[in-house]
Amino acid sequence: MRSTAIALSLFFLSSCATGYKASYVTGAVTKEVATESYVPYSEAFNKKIDECCAEGVCNPESPDVITKTQLDKCMGPKFEQSTHEKIEVAVKIYHEAAKAFTEAMKIPDASDEERKAATNALFESALNLLALLPEGDKRVAQLKKLTGR
Amino acid sequence: MSAAALTTLITSIITGIAKVSKVTREALAQSLESMAKDVRSGGLIPDALLANVESDGDRLRDVRGGLPD
Numbered sequence: 001m002r003s004t005a006i007a008l009s010l011f012f013l014s015s016c017a018t019g020y021k022a023s024y025v026t027g028a029v030t031k032e033v034a035t036e037s038y039v040p041y042s043e044a045f046n047k048k049i050d051e052c053c054a055e056g057v058c059n060p061e062s063p064d065v066i067t068k069t070q071l072d073k074c075m076g077p078k079f080e081q082s083t084h085e086k087i088e089v090a091v092k093i094y095h096e097a098a099k100a101f102t103e104a105m106k107i108p109d110a111s112d113e114e115r116k117a118a119t120n121a122l123f124e125s126a127l128n129l130l131a132l133l134p135e136g137d138k139r140v141a142q143l144k145k146l147t148g149r
Numbered sequence: 150m151s152a153a154a155l156t157t158l159i160t161s162i163i164t165g166i167a168k169v170s171k172v173t174r175e176a177l178a179q180s181l182e183s184m185a186k187d188v189r190s191g192g193l194i195p196d197a198l199l200a201n202v203e204s205d206g207d208r209l210r211d212v213r214g215g216l217p218d
Contacts, residue, residue: 021180024187046205058212060217066216068213084205088202088206095198095199099194
């Protein structure tokens with residue numbers, strides 16, 4: 001009877017630890033993939049601004065200054081302000097989800113369901129962000145593969 | 150396969166599983182501490198990503214904001 005109780009306790013502890021570990025791995029991998037995926041986009045985005053503003057055409061004092069519409073056209077649908085703002089919103093949502101996830105992971109007696117819910121919210125927000133970046137489908141597939149989801 | 154061989158095989162499998170579980174439990178116990186430390190220090194919050202995306206957005210807003218309509 002005693003050994004059965006010990007075995008059950010060990011099994012329970014092991015299950016909780018495995019749930020915690022799985023959530024942690026999802027959180028860590030998600031952060032890595034999201035951060036790495038943003039780098040090439042950011043480089044291309046800044047390069048595009050440099051190209052569109054070459055020879056001082058974005059200087060309001062310049063006689064050759066371009067208009068907002070001309071800049072939007074030059075930036076193209078991939079990098080124009082409205083597109084970047086969607087990415088910014090997605091990153092903010094993911095950042096908030098990561099804060100909530102961290103709080104859930106800090107609670108020592110949090111249930112597996114609570115942790116799972118926070119992990120799912122984090123994962124979904126990261127998928128939404130990755131889908132907005134160039135090669136979004138590839139990034140989404142990569143995250144799903146790495147996290148086993 | 151004889152009954153004795155079958156018993157030996159089953160015993161070996163159970164022993165093997167027990168050994169693997171023990172190693173896994175030990176590894177889990179070891180790494181859980183560092184995981185919890187990382188979580189407590191906010192290591193899973195993408196602050197750098199947020200700072201980068203906001204900085205890029207600010208750059209475009211600044212450039213675009215100065216242009217005529």
